[in-house]
Amino acid sequence: MNEQRLREILTSVQEGSSSIEDALLRLKDFPAENLGFARLDHQRALRTGQPEVIFCQGKTSGQIISIIEHLGAAVPNVLATRLDQAKAEIIQAHFPQGQYDPLARCFLLHPLADPISEGRILVITAGTADLPVAQEAVLAARYFGFPVSTLFDVGVAGLHRILDSREELSQADVIIVVAGMEGALASVVGGLVEQPVIAVPTSIGYGANFQGLAALLSMLNSCASGIGVVNIDNGFGAASLAAAILRRLNFYRRKEKQL
Numbered sequence: 001m002n003e004q005r006l007r008e009i010l011t012s013v014q015e016g017s018s019s020i021e022d023a024l025l026r027l028k029d030f031p032a033e034n035l036g037f038a039r040l041d042h043q044r045a046l047r048t049g050q051p052e053v054i055f056c057q058g059k060t061s062g063q064i065i066s067i068i069e070h071l072g073a074a075v076p077n078v079l080a081t082r083l084d085q086a087k088a089e090i091i092q093a094h095f096p097q098g099q100y101d102p103l104a105r106c107f108l109l110h111p112l113a114d115p116i117s118e119g120r121i122l123v124i125t126a127g128t129a130d131l132p133v134a135q136e137a138v139l140a141a142r143y144f145g146f147p148v149s150t151l152f153d154v155g156v157a158g159l160h161r162i163l164d165s166r167e168e169l170s171q172a173d174v175i176i177v178v179a180g181m182e183g184a185l186a187s188v189v190g191g192l193v194e195q196p197v198i199a200v201p202t203s204i205g206y207g208a209n210f211q212g213l214a215a216l217l218s219m220l221n222s223c224a225s226g227i228g229v230v231n232i233d234n235g236f237g238a239a240s241l242a243a244a245i246l247r248r249l250n251f252y253r254r255k256e257k258q259l
Contacts, residue, residue, distance in 0.1 A: 033070055037063055042074050049247045050144055050240065054080040056107075061090040068095060068109055078109040079143045081136060081236050104135035104235070108143060116145040118253070119246035121239070122172035123148060124162075124189065126155030126179035129204045134178040136235030137200065141176075144243035156184045162192075169193050173249070174242040178235065180204025183215030190224030196245055198238045199229045 012018035033040040045051035054067050064080060064087065071078045081104075083091065088100045091107055098109040121141045125134045131152065141148045151168050154161040162169075162185070169175065175193060178200040179185040186199035199222070201215035208214060212232035219229045230237040 033074075035066060035070065038067055040067065040070055040074075045075065048244075050243060051075045051078075053140075053143075053236065054078070055082055056080050056084075056087065057082040061087045064091060065094050068107075072109050077111060077143065079140065080107040080109075081105065081140070083107050101135060101139055103132050104139050105132070106136055106139045108139065112142065112145060115142070115147040117243075117246065118250050119146055119173045120171060121146050121148045121174050121176065121242050121246070122151060122168065123176045124151045124154060124178065124185070126153075126177075126181065126183075126185040127204065128153050130178045130180055130202045133200060133202050133233050133235040134176075137176050137178065137239045138235075140236045140239035141242060144239065146243060146246060154185070155179065155181075156188055159188070162188060166192070169195075174198065174245050176200060176235075176238045176242060178202060178238075179219075180212065180215055181209060183218040186219045186227055186229075187222040187224045190222060190227045194226075196242075197224075197227045198241055199227050200235060200238045201229070201232050203233055 033042060041052045052071065054064060054071070056064050068078050068080065083100070083105050085102060088107060092098060092100050095109055098107055099111055100107045123134050123137050125131060134150070134152070138148050138150060149168065149172070151165055154165060169189070169192060172195055174196050175189060176198045177186040177189050180202035181204065183199070183201050186197060190197045199219040201212045201219055203212035205214065216229065216232055219227065228241065230241065
């Protein structure tokens with residue numbers, strides 16, 4: 001349940017269009033709902049600004065369906081990540097109104113038609129092989145309500161590609177850089193822009209890449225300032241951090257307008 005939904009309930013009681021009993025019924029599972037195998041945090045959106053998201057890896061199809069049903073009753077839209085194709089077919093049959101992205105392995109119930117928040121996120125990949133992680137970041141950022149643009153396959157093997165994209169870089173408020181191999185693109189971008197850069201190492205690479213560990217260490221040791229690093233292949237985590245930065249930025253923008 002987000003702030004808007006809670007305000008609607010409280011306003012309806014204040015105006016007399018809803019009884020206290022009706023409001024209590026709508027709030028009966030607030031702040032948490034116990035499903036036995038999961039405890040849904042319906043207060044998370046109110047507390048942190050973004051609702052609970054379903055991490056599907058390790059969950060059964062039945063558990064995922066139940067969680068989507070209960071979350072969908074409390075929030076306008078639902079995001080499920082790391083959903084493999086086999087389970088996605090079962091989920092899609094149960095929720096035909098939802099959308100599944102096989103590249104990102106994400107399922108969206110009632111996706112937003114348009115952005116609802118200010119602040120542009122730019123998602124960049126070093127190579128085409130990094131697209132699955134990048135697409136997870138793109139879908140998650142859009143789920144959080146922000147406009148997203150992309151810049152794919154601009155890695156350091158052809159440095160002119162990112163240098164030719166200075167205009168796209170300048171238009172973003174937060175930049176997510178997704179890179180495997182040695183992960184050098186994050187340092188390059190960090191040395192070109194003033195915006196916050198969120199680096200996502202991917203597990204793409206040959207043996208000495210160590211399933212993304214080499215890229216992770218390279219990004220952590222970047223000499224470029226203003227770079228934050230999330231876990232290997234964690235596109236969702238990067239989008240979540242970008243959304244948190246922009247929500248706070250928008251908060252201060254609103255306060256300035258009130259002065």
